[in-house]
Amino acid sequence: MSRVFNFSAGPAALPEPVLDRIRNDIPDWQGSGMSVMEVSHRSKPFIAVAEKAEADLRKLLGISSDYSVLFLQGGATLQFAMTALNLAGPGDTADYVQTGSWSKKALKEAALHCKVNVAASSEDSGHCHIPPEDEWRRTKDAAYLHYTPNETIGGVEFHFVPNAGDTPLVADMSSTILSRPVDVSKFGLIYAGAQKNIGPAGITVVIVRNDLLERARPGLPTLLTYKAFAESGSMTNTPPTFAWYAAGLVFDYLLEQGGLESVAAVNERKAKKLYAAIDASGFYTNPVAVDARSWMNVPFILADSGLDGEFLAQADAAGLTNLKGHRSVGGMRASIYNAVSEAAVDALIQFMQDFEKSQS
Incomplete structure (x- = not known):
């Protein structure tokens, strides 16, 4: 059967060399007599896979040791809540730029956990442009500034990185990460669902500046705190091992390109x-x-x-x-x-x- 040209927004196409590698690994991964899906996440072979995936992602994006790289579950949608819960207190205000469906959903979820200021919105034009940055209505001492660099549904993209000053800049990069170089040092937090440019659905990459790990509000469940995953190597609970392995293959492939x-x-x-x-x-x-x-x-x-x-x-x-x-x-x-x-x-x-x- 010949393959089609797949223009899906997600789960999206994967590189064919990666698919070939997965197919070959499925019945017998690294001579173990098992699939990678059957190997313990605590085993030395899988820990090596996890560590290499992180190292390769750091190399691709130039991520310094000032940041933790997390491989989480729950999709980017869970990050709508985790961002607010980990970076803002209930009485704090977070600034949001609304440029489409996903940024609107992100601010709606955040509003359940902290105060939200819509710093700018393109809703009146049907989300077909980016509001000029000099017109944004920012909050003094905002907990963070959130934006969505690329709106998957509307096809609207920022071709600049907002100047957040001393405010941590948060970005939902689900549909743009790994499509070009990014200066990670300009961000406090980047999150991205895997199913666009990273790999199969089921894993979410979070890149968070280490000093922000201390901001989580007291009483959060362990699985909702970035710090817990940073301290456990993203293995606070059983991770999505197959998706993590596949993402690592994609990172390796991109380096080869x-x-x-x-x-x-x-x-x-x-x-x-x-x-x-x-x-x-x-x-x-x-x-x-x-x-x-x-x-x-x-x-x-x-x-x-x-x-x-x-x-x-x-x-x-x-x-x-x-x-x-x-x-x-x-x-x-x-x-x-x-x-x-x-x-x-x-x-x-x-x-x-x-x-x-x-x-x-």
């Missing part, structure tokens, strides 16, 4: 050619302000929404899958994460052009 500088060059090229094809068309449009367009998630709308079903059916038949836009916004969306090849993007562009011609 030349690191994030090389990855970024390909990702930028993929995005530019897809947007160029959309802009050159009279049939497709992208609703996002040009200076806020995402490299990773490209929404587009057909001139006649009545053709959406036919477009998707023909795309599926052509081996171009998971192009339907999120139910909250409609239209189409091509998620072109690291593992989506340039050939896949070229095939999508050719299909879009052929479909447009067929309707003229």
Whole structure:
């Protein structure tokens, strides 16, 4: 069976060399006579896997010893609460920038645990742009400033890192992490669900500055405190071992590709050619302000929404899958994460052009 070009927003495509490695490891991992899914997380072989995964991620992102790297469960959605519980007291105020569905959900969850100030919002424009930073209404002595660098659903992306000053900057990087280099030193906390650029669903990466580990409010359950996981090597309880192992393979693969500088060059090229094809068309449009367009998630709308079903059916038949836009916004969306090849993007562009011609 030939593989399709998978444009899913998540769980998303994985690099084929990683899938080949997993397939070969499944029946007999490292000559153990067992799958990696059957090996104790406390065993020396798996601890070596965990330590290498962390070391490789640190190398990819240039993470210093001032930060702890955690591999957690619960998805990025759990981090909406954990961020507030670990960095703010009940009476503290946290600033949030709302630029789409995920940042809105993050601030709504945080509001259950601390005071929330919406420093800026693009909701009045349908979340199609980034509010100018000089217009943000920040709180003096805020516990932290939270933003979502890339909105998976709306395809809106920050192409700058906000200047948080002395306030810890928190970022939900679920759909942009590992797509390009990041200066981690500008952040107090970064969290990211795995199922975009890291690996299979089931594990969440948290990068937290060590001094912030002491902020957790008293009385938190152990499994909701970053400090507990930092002290246990992310093994406070049984971790998602298979997802951790697979993420480690992805990190190793990205290093083999030349690191994030090389990855970024390909990702930028993929995005530019897809947007160029959309802009050159009279049939497709992208609703996002040009200076806020995402490299990773490209929404587009057909001139006649009545053709959406036919477009998707023909795309599926052509081996171009998971192009339907999120139910909250409609239209189409091509998620072109690291593992989506340039050939896949070229095939999508050719299909879009052929479909447009067929309707003229």
